[in-house]
Amino acid sequence: MSTREPVTLQSDWETTLLPWMRDIAAHLEVGGVDLDVDRVHLMTGVVADGVQRSMAPISAFLVGAAVARGAGLEEACAAVESLTRERAGQRRPG
Template sequence: MTLVEWSERVFEELRLSGSEPLQKADVDRILDLARDAAHSVARPAAPLTTYLLGVAVGRGADPEEAAAALSRLALAHAEDDKTD
């Protein structure tokens, strides 16, 4: 099962009908953000950060812009840690 197929099952389970299904680019964006949070902040930051991305998108934020902003934040955190 691909992650796109999994997301389709999750959409069904959560009764998110009427919502656009996730495309591969969406899945990649979420996984990239999770990677940046896990590697730059801490492993537990990955699910928390992607959850908060979902909250923001659910409240109207642009998914690409919000994910990019959060990735920048995580990567900046890692850079800050290097200089401390």
């Protein structure tokens, strides 16, 4: 489990990260999306640790697709984490 500081508590959240995220959302015409950045980061950390770091952004994309189709963010993140932990447990010897 990650012990990193939540993204929204980082010193550059208000000055750099949040404005960047809002600009991207506006450009992609998905403004107004209720996004829990820290929850997504927590989920991608589980994927990075349990599968491979390169799959973290892929998992975020898939969660976004699920949310776009009506799933709740928490529900989708929890499902990814559960499956990731389950598969990681199956790969361990013993």
